[in-house]
Amino acid sequence: MTRLEQLFDGTLPRLVMFDLDGTLMDSVPDLAAAVDKMLMLLGRKPAGIERVRDWVGNGSRVLVRRALAGGLQHEGVANELADEALALFMQAYSGGHALTAVYPGVRDCLDWLRERDIKLAIITNKPAQFIEPLLEEKGLAGYFQWLIGGDTLPQQKPDPAALFYVMDKADVAPADALFIGDSRNDVRAAKAAGVPCVALSYGYNHGEPIVNEAPALVLDDLRELVASVPGLR
Ligand SMILES: O=C(O)COP(=O)(O)O
Numbered sequence: 196m197t198r199l200e201q202l203f204d205g206t207l208p209r210l211v212m213f214d215l216d217g218t219l220m221d222s223v224p225d226l227a228a229a230v231d232k233m234l235m236l237l238g239r240k241p242a243g244i245e246r247v248r249d250w251v252g253n254g255s256r257v258l259v260r261r262a263l264a265g266g267l268q269h270e271g272v273a274n275e276l277a278d279e280a281l282a283l284f285m286q287a288y289s290g291g292h293a294l295t296a297v298y299p300g301v302r303d304c305l306d307w308l309r310e311r312d313i314k315l316a317i318i319t320n321k322p323a324q325f326i327e328p329l330l331e332e333k334g335l336a337g338y339f340q341w342l343i344g345g346d347t348l349p350q351q352k353p354d355p356a357a358l359f360y361v362m363d364k365a366d367v368a369p370a371d372a373l374f375i376g377d378s379r380n381d382v383r384a385a386k387a388a389g390v391p392c393v394a395l396s397y398g399y400n401h402g403e404p405i406v407n408e409a410p411a412l413v414l415d416d417l418r419e420l421v422a423s424v425p426g427l428r
């Protein structure tokens with residue numbers, strides 16, 4: 196039996212919803228490059244990949260505000276400056292995603308799920324305009340029936356609204372759905388929706404181990420979800 200079947204009492208979910216950044220793709224190198232370009236254009240020092248990694252997860256607006264604040268707490272940043280910075284960031288990030296890579300095991304897992312007619316969706320806090328071009332560029336287009344960005348609905352993860360929206364469209368109950376993500380925003384959104392959550396250890400969780408959020412399962416590679424494990428029952 197696979198770990199996926201074990202999670203669903205020997206059966207399979209009917210819908211799997213995926214986070215994008217830090218789950219399907221290592222997108223931080225390009226996000227950091229765009230953040231640093233924005234900071235440079237505003238006459239500031241670059242932040243660098245390691246700091247940007249801890250700031251990703253709540254969408255581009257918050258990412259830009261954290262970069263301006265130089266830390267996770269960004270309440271003091273003036274809205275006018277943040278708007279200007281966001282426009283610069285969006286322009287820089289639209290320029291390309293050459294440094295972004297699909298994580299090992301992702302394609303195998305998606306193929307396995309698709310072969311079993313399991314419905315697939317992406318729910319990311321990333322602005323929606325970036326999702327399709329990124330999937331196309333990295334060869335992952337065509338797997339997903341629903342693509343929900345951070346600006347598709349009024350709410351973002353950790354709010355469960357996008358999960359309820361997709362489950363409604365797919366006509367699937369929370370008990371027959373799975374969420375797969377890398378950050379506390381994912382685990383908390385899934386818990387609020389009553390959906391089990393599998394978390395990846397390799398992603399971005401604001402510098403904290405994701406096991407602290409107590410997801411149903413933590414994996415190092417998505418292949419571990421769908422590989423048969425002898426003796427598992
Ligand atoms: O762009 C972000 O801030 C995070 O995106 P994610 O929800 O796909 O991890």
Ligand SMILES: [Mg+2]
Nearest residue numbers: 214216217377
């Ligand atoms: Mg993520």
